[in-house]
Amino acid sequence: xxxxxxxxxxxxxxxxxxxxxxxxxxxxxxxxxxxxxxxxxxxxxxxxxxxxxxxxxxxxxxxxxxxxxxxxxxxxxxxxxxxxxxxxxxxxxxxxxxxxxxxxxxxxxxxx
Amino acid sequence: xxxxxxxxxxxxxxxxxxxxxxxxxxxxxxxxxxxxxxxxxxxxxxxxxxxxxxxxxxxxxxxxxxxxxxxxxxxxxxxxxxxxxxxxxxxxxxxxxxxxxxxxxxxxxxxxxxxxxxxxxxxxxxxxxxxxxxxxxxxxxxxxxxxxxxxxxxxxxxxxxxxxxxxxxxxxxxxxxxxxxxxxxxxxxxxxxxxxxxxxxxxxxxxxxxxxxxxxxxxxxxxxxxxxxxxxxxxxxxxxxxxxxxxxxxxxxxxxxxxxxxxxxxxxxxxxxxxxxxxxxxxxxxxxxx
Numbered sequence: 001x002x003x004x005x006x007x008x009x010x011x012x013x014x015x016x017x018x019x020x021x022x023x024x025x026x027x028x029x030x031x032x033x034x035x036x037x038x039x040x041x042x043x044x045x046x047x048x049x050x051x052x053x054x055x056x057x058x059x060x061x062x063x064x065x066x067x068x069x070x071x072x073x074x075x076x077x078x079x080x081x082x083x084x085x086x087x088x089x090x091x092x093x094x095x096x097x098x099x100x101x102x103x104x105x106x107x108x109x110x111x112x
Numbered sequence: 113x114x115x116x117x118x119x120x121x122x123x124x125x126x127x128x129x130x131x132x133x134x135x136x137x138x139x140x141x142x143x144x145x146x147x148x149x150x151x152x153x154x155x156x157x158x159x160x161x162x163x164x165x166x167x168x169x170x171x172x173x174x175x176x177x178x179x180x181x182x183x184x185x186x187x188x189x190x191x192x193x194x195x196x197x198x199x200x201x202x203x204x205x206x207x208x209x210x211x212x213x214x215x216x217x218x219x220x221x222x223x224x225x226x227x228x229x230x231x232x233x234x235x236x237x238x239x240x241x242x243x244x245x246x247x248x249x250x251x252x253x254x255x256x257x258x259x260x261x262x263x264x265x266x267x268x269x270x271x272x273x274x275x276x277x278x279x280x281x282x283x284x285x286x287x288x289x290x291x292x293x294x295x296x297x298x299x300x301x302x303x304x305x306x307x308x309x310x311x312x313x314x315x316x317x318x319x320x321x322x323x324x325x326x327x328x329x330x331x332x333x334x335x336x337x338x339x340x341x342x343x344x345x346x347x348x349x350x351x352x353x354x355x356x357x358x359x360x361x362x363x364x365x366x367x368x369x370x371x372x373x374x375x376x377x378x379x380x381x382x383x384x385x386x387x388x389x390x391x392x393x394x395x396x397x398x399x400x401x402x
Contacts, residue, residue: 012211019208020219027223030280033248034229034237045240048251095146 165383170376174384183359186271187340187385190360194275195335198283203328205283206290207316220288227284235348238277239264267357270350274358278345286331293327294320326399333396340385361385 037045039055047053061067066074131137140147174180209220226234241248242263250260263269301319310318321328343362346352352359352367359367361381369378 013213016208016211016213016216020215023205023208023219024222026280027226027284030234030237030241031225031229033241034233037237037240046246048246048248050248 161379162383164376165379167376167380170374170380171384173377174380179356179359180364180381182357183361183364183381184384186358187360189271190275190278190342190346191336191339194278195332195339197275198279199286199328199332199335201279202283202286202331203290203324205287206294207320209287209291210294220291224284224288226281231281231344232348234281235277235345238273238280238349242273264350265354267354270354270358274346274349274360277349278339278342281345282335286335289331290324290327293324297323330396330399333392333399337389337392337396340389 036052038059039052039057041054041056041058044052044054063071063074066072125133205223209216209223240246244250244260244262244265247263249263253260261269263273297320301323302315305315305319341362342360343366346358346360347363347366350358352363356367361384365378365381368374368381
């Protein structure tokens with residue numbers, strides 16, 4: 001590639017990287033905050049900050065150990081989710097596929 | 113015709129047998145399970161709902177309720193504004209994700225996270241960030257010397273939060289749909305415009321957008337139909353607060369039905385939106401050409 005072409009490509013990459021930083025900040029900050037809250041001890045929940053001062057996995061051991069009246073049925077509920085995802089969704093897909101067969105030849109044209 | 117036997121010939125099929133041999137009957141028999149399910153779980157509940165929504169008194173009550181009028185305005189903002197901003201952004205972002213650099217794939221994967229994360233933890237995260245007293249936003253505003261904002265405790269910012277969350281959560285999905293649409297455009301067209309010396313803007317204006325137009329319109333309609341019935345985001349983010357001012361139709365119907373015990377008002381709330389939904393579906397079917 002010629003030198004001006006390479007320079008143009010470099011410029012494009014820089015602009016794209018700047019946009020990517022904005023996009024990633026917008027996308028990932030709430031996810032980061034979600035994870036941060038999950039590692040925060042209860043007493044620190046009301047002290048806002050951008051990082052965890054006293055990280056703890058107690059919230060996870062509580063939940064997974066079903067160690068609290070609110071999460072007593074945690075594993076049973078995980079099981080429910082797996083049944084719904086594993087059983088219902090494929091069934092829905094099969095029914096949907098059958099329904100599209102009924103509209104025989106109904107080609108879905110989204111691109112002209 | 114009577115079922116007579118002819119010499120050495122086969123017995124003419126009876127009327128019942130002929131009925132069973134007809135392709136139409138066979139088709140109906142094979143689709144009967146689906147039709148029965150459809151009747152039981154779609155037609156019957158809808159007929160039930162329409163029957164309850166026929167009471168004119170409910171509409172008089174609805175239209176004289178200021179909460180309902182506010183709700184219609186909120187729903188127009190949610191469906192008309194949020195969806196369109198989201199789709200314009202998705203169309204532009206799909207152009208960025210369409211570049212063939214290796215790191216763009218990583219960006220696309222990370223960008224999809226909000227869509228893949230269930231709505232509830234995302235909403236809890238937003239609620240915590242937006243809290244007036246211990247939210248991170250007000251904390252940072254305070255650090256830089258600005259006054260704190262009661263994000264979820266006043267109508268405008270609360271509705272804005274619902275709209276922003278909706279865009280945050282569903283932007284990735286529609287971006288990927290538009291990305292697929294862009295990838296379906298034959299590359300020869302861009303080679304031809306490159307020979308003619310077209311700029312990036314001209315490429316978008318004369319090649320990309322005309323070819324994505326149908327997809328864009330269909331996505332707009334689909335997204336509007338999805339959003340019109342959305343309950344999860346407004347209910348979990350604001351719950352209609354402050355003072356029932358940020359309800360949308362779905363959450364208001366829930367409030368009427370389960371908090372005030374007025375099933376007929378709840379169903380009437382949905383019936384008000386039904387002509388709009390049916391219009392959308394009619395347009396969709398015409399555009400998709402089923």
